[in-house]
Structure formats: structure tokens, C-alpha cells
Amino acid sequence: MEAVTGFSLTLGPGEIHAIVGPNGTGKTSLVRAAAGTLQPIAGTVRLFGQDPVRAGGRLRRRLGILLDGARYLHARWTGWEMLLHQAALYGVRDQVMIDRLEPLWEGLALAPVLDEPIFRLSRGMRQKLCLLLTLLHDPDVLILDEPTLGLDATGIAQVRSLLVSLRQAGKSVLLTSHDLDLLEEVSDGITVMAGGRVRYRAAPTEILRWAAGGYTVTMDLRGAPPGLADRLPAGAQLDGDRLTLPLGTELLSQTLVTLSALGVEIASLRSNCTLETAMGRLGLADGAREADRPEPAIHPDAGPALPG
């Protein structure tokens, strides 16, 4: 069965690339092919110039994978036992493992539960433990399928920081996720898949810029001075202390200049345009119909571009 067709991607050091798209669109097949657990019918996958399907131990030590993570754990073992076992499996000395992972398990708030049997841990805790196991041998390339699955808001924030630190350390990360807020913040590039094909590929900011038409920015001001409405550029609407203006125009910068000149403090600023709404606009939200999707104007190999 052909799950994915026409996919091409080169991932460099210190780069985070995300694959997104509705369920059943071939994301997991792609990451499995990248990890070498699925052999493509046609085409090639190379990690450091080698075929991951035929990879030897040396290449595998450079690769960290998380595929449907929590299933991998031995429910009756403790988290600590899993870590020690994984260290032995990857030939990592215990002390090296501890030095490497201690800041992470502290950061992920896992330290208090490492001595607990895994079946007693929550879904989120298990997912965090899987992340530790994936990072234990300090891999150069990480392939993460849904790394935030089952995590609460704090956990997602912790994973976000972790991904940023991995990029800073020069690691290459290929990930899939439905958490578009996370991807918006950490990804250098996003490939949008639908129906087993690449629809769009761009930086998250590019996707947002394309999808911005019709969305708004809302600012809550800390005490709007009298007469502010008259001094704002046309198109900006002031209602009490709340200022609303269309996104994706010059208005935002003009308004900010005006507010700054008047010394008006902005208490909060938010936009209703997120990667999630952009995906909805692209007809790529989960459950969207194929007919609702705009025809991709750009072939994926032609570079980062979007229709419109």
C-alpha cells in the first residue's frame, strides 16, 4: 500500500522540522521510514549517508527515536530500571547517563517518580520517561512521533524548552505533532501533509503570514488616553481599553508607533491567527474534507512557498 508519495527532505544540524497533517495522512509512515523500521517501496532514506534499514550499531547510537513511546516501557519495572537497562543497551556508563540526564529529569519533574513501577505512572509521566530514554545516549538525530502525547500544559512547556535546547546543541529533530502551538514556536520548517502527499512546506511564520488575511490582533491597553481613537490609523477600532485591528497589514506597526509615541502601555496582545487556524484555512485540520483543501500551488521540491 502506498501511504506517502513525493516526499523529499534534507535535515541539517541544529534544525527542527515538523510534519503535520490530518490523521492517517502518512506522518508516522514517514518517520518510520526515517528510523529504518519501514522500507520505502521506492526512493531512498539516508542518515549520515547510510541506509537506516541496514544500519549497524554505530549509526543506531547516533539516532534517537520515539515512536508511540509509552508502549515501549516495561510496566513492571521502575523508571530507574528502564534507564539503567537502556544505558546498558546503548553502552552508556551509568555515571555518564546520570550526569547527562539529571538536569532533564529534574526539569521534567520526573525525579520523584523514578523509583516507582511504571504502571503507577500517569500517561504524561511515561511519555516524559520515554523522552529521557530517547535522549540517554546523546543522539545526533532525533525522530519523535508525537512527543507531547498525553502531556499537560506544564509538560508541553518542558518539552518545548527541551526541543529548543536540543536545537542549540546542534541536534537535528524530525517530529510529528498535532500540537500546533508547540510547532509554531520551535520548528524551523513545517511540512504539511494531506492524503499521503506534501501540500505545503514553509517556515511556521510563512504559513501564518499566508493565512493572516481576515484575522485580527487584539490589544488590551493600560488606560487609553482621551482622544486616542482619533490619532490611531484608519482601520484600528478602539472599544474602551480594547484595541482591535486587522492582521497582516501595515496597521500593526503604525499603531504600535502611535501607542509608543503617546506612552500607552499594552497590558496584553493576542492574535486569533495561530498555526491551528491557519491549518483550518488550508483545509488541513483533522476531519477536513479533501474537497475543502486549496490546490497546492507549489511542488514541495520547489522550495518553501505557499499558495496565494
Add this chain to the structure above:
Amino acid sequence: MKLTVRSLQFTLMQDLRYPVEFLADLIGSFLWLGVILFGASQFSSAQVQLFATGFLLNVILSEPIGVAVGFLTVRGGSAEEAYCAPVPLPVQLAIQGAASAVRALIVNSVIYIGMALLAGFRPTGLLPLLQLTPPLFFASVGVALVVAGAQLLLKKVQAVSGLIMILFVGAAFTPTGVLSKVPAWLPFATGLKAANGGAYNWAEMALYSLLYAGVGLLIFHGCQRLTVRLGLAGAR
């Protein structure tokens, strides 16, 4: 080596962590064997001694077969993370199988001594149990690799592994009349022979054992290659 020690250590730790389950398992095995051997009082003390050795030997040897499926289902669900590790999957299976076999050897030695005390025979059968397990272990791993290959490719083969384990365990009770018809190359034949006080041909045993391991490895590699080609490694 470190991986082997860790696997054994954590396997044994389970018995300490879940003592009720461990004791129930131990007592259950003891009672089950007791019912079979003493239930109808049809065996003499000497016969019990032989049967217990053969029976327990095959119980130990069936461990890696149970592990083969368990490793890829209960623990893994997905074989992918294990597959992506630098230690090849068959080696991981053999190590976990060895850990389980050592645990079974310890537990079954306790059962054997208990039987000896109960039936009033000297526990001399313990020595063949300890001697025969290591060389025959490789035959057991060979069979386990075939089952593991089938598990990777076909999924849901627990019933097959159960069937093979029953063959192993049940073989100890083969009627004396058909003993001569049981081929020596069958992996449970030695246990059967031990249950009947036969002499062991160590060279033959080692040869068959290595042959099983080699053929098992080949079949496993074939199944593994096909699994990756068909994209079934992550399927449950």
C-alpha cells in the same frame, strides 16, 4: 555482559517486588506437579525423581519461547524501539530469554528440592538439571527466534507459543512405549530422555542445539526483513 546482568537483575527484582504473585506461582507449580506425580500414586519415588528432572528441564527450556512473544508484545507493543537499538534484536531476545531461564532454573531448583523432601528421594537430579540447561538453552533460543519472527510478521501468535510450551512441558510425560519413536533432534527430546533415566549424548545435543540456534536466527532475520519491507514493525 552488562546488559545480561541488568536483564537478570531486573527479572529477579520482579519476584521481590511482587512477592505474593511469586509465591503463588511457586506454590501453584509445586502443587500442579504434585497432583500429576502423586495424585494417583502411580509413580515410585525413583520415577518421580526422573520425571521431575525431565519435566523441570523442559519447563526451563520453554522460558525463552514465552519471552519471545512477551518481549515483542507485553513489553514492546511495538518492536521498533528495540529494533533501533545498537544491540541486534535476536541478541536482545536471547539475553532476556537467558534471564528468564536463569530465574526459572532457580525457582525450579527450589521446587525440585521440595519434591525430593516430599517424596523422600535424594535431590541428585538437580545436577543434570544444572548441566543440561546451558547446552540446550541454544536450541530453546532457536525455537524462540522462530516464534519471535512469526510474532513480528503475523502478530497474535501467543497461542502458537503456548502450544510449543505445552509440547516442551508435556514431552516429559511421553509414554515409555513410544520413547524410541521420538527423534533425538527434537528440542525437547533430551528432557524426555532425562525423565526416563537415559544417557546423554553431549556431542549430539550440542550439535542439535547449535543447529536450532542457527536455523532460528536465519528464519528470524528473514521475518524481520519482511516485516520492515511490509511496514509491520509498529503494528500490533
